[in-house]
Amino acid sequence: MARTARPLLTGLLVPVALAALAGCSGGFPADPDGTLERVTGDVLRVGITDNPPWTEAAGGAPPGGLEAELATEFAGTLDAEVDWTVGSEEVLIRDLEAGELDLVVGGFTGRSPWSKQAALTTPYTTVPDEQGKPEPHVMAAPLGENAFLVRLETFLLQNHRDVLP
């Protein structure tokens, strides 16, 4: 039944496979837009929205809170400086989508509605919310920048698994 479709399918899949293999040279998985490479040794552009105790970004003081510290430490592992942008969640996520930010922190949880607009990391810690239900915490990275995402998630899981704010 699909027999006629198969040679066609094979004909199209093989070049993709070869292209995929050819792309392996630049690290695996790779970033389509080269985020990790650009950030390394340069600047990590982090969006932050006030959500204590995870993030504190009110007033003119430099950003603080657990996730701000984590972002700074992560930037350090890449020899990068942090360039903070303070704003509302929606504005920051839109900037992330537009490629103007590399990371957004704000005490996001696994229930965050932004999963279509941002790559939410795998939960690095789970703490009870106000109702006492366990709530997994995540950060937001650009969609599809998988080398960057994997580096960030590995950093969080290996160095800060189950941290408490």
Next chain:
Amino acid sequence: MSRRTAERGGGVTFGHTELPDEQSAALRRAIRLAWGTIGFLLVGVTLVYLVMGSSQAMKAAWAEDLLSFIPPISFLVAVRFARRRPTTAHPYGYHRSVGIGHLVAAAALLTMGAFLVVDSGSGLLAAEHPPVGVMHLGDQVFWAGWPMIAAMVVTGIPPVLLGRAKMPLARTLHDRVLYADADMNKADWMTALGSVVGILGIGAGLWWADSAAALFISVSILRDGITNLRVAAGALMDARATTVDGDEPHPLTAEVDERLRALPWVEDARSRIRDQGHVFHVESFVVPRGGRAPGLRELGDAREAAISLDWKVQDLVVVPVAELPEEMLPSVAAEAGEDEQRPGR
């Protein structure tokens, strides 16, 4: 009506048709394989769901696995009904349950194929970049693409073996649902390979590879749906009997006519045959030599001669006529070979 039934009795039947040993064995094996397929799919669907993440290609492959439940279930249900004996309310028996099962499976394939084509096509158009991060087992942190690839390899191979085992049984039993099931199973490695390529593509930084692979998987599901819908609808519309793949007219049509024409008192004979599911219903029109009406014994022998050809031919009526009725036999009026290019429609 059914001398063969009366003589042997007690074996496996489709309606009042007693199955020969070969078909009985094939049916038992096919039923075992259908349950085996369902068992395998339960494991496969769970496994793929656990590792699927946000890959479009994995989602398409998962949807196909879910859809793969429909043909074996349809087969089991259809066979259960088809084995019932005809009743006063259902004088033709329950053979059409096969056609219904086939139609349901085809409609499901078509719907899901169309949905997935739109879903993955829009992903491609919107340039969605699928994120695939890490998974962790204890302290081991690894790229989530690897378990996806492993799941695809593990779930990609057994269906091919199941499909290869079912295909000859589908031919033996003349069962279209089983045939569609076997054909989908056999094509499953293509889906698995497509997903693996899509995920390797994501890994290589080619964001479009995943959606493209998903699109090809969806198109193949859609094509399966269209082909099956056409064959299933044709069978329910009483199209002439075709081989189980729907590709060509069934050779039994010509064999029945030849057998009847070979009788000494018959000048010409032509039948119309519809496929009820597993078995055929045959109306044979015979023109006696010299316009002499045949006796009851001659008619009875003619029927026996025809139904001894194949187990599928049991429900057969012989109608003596002065000349072949064109309004009931379009093939008499048609030029020889005119219809042959459009089988199964």
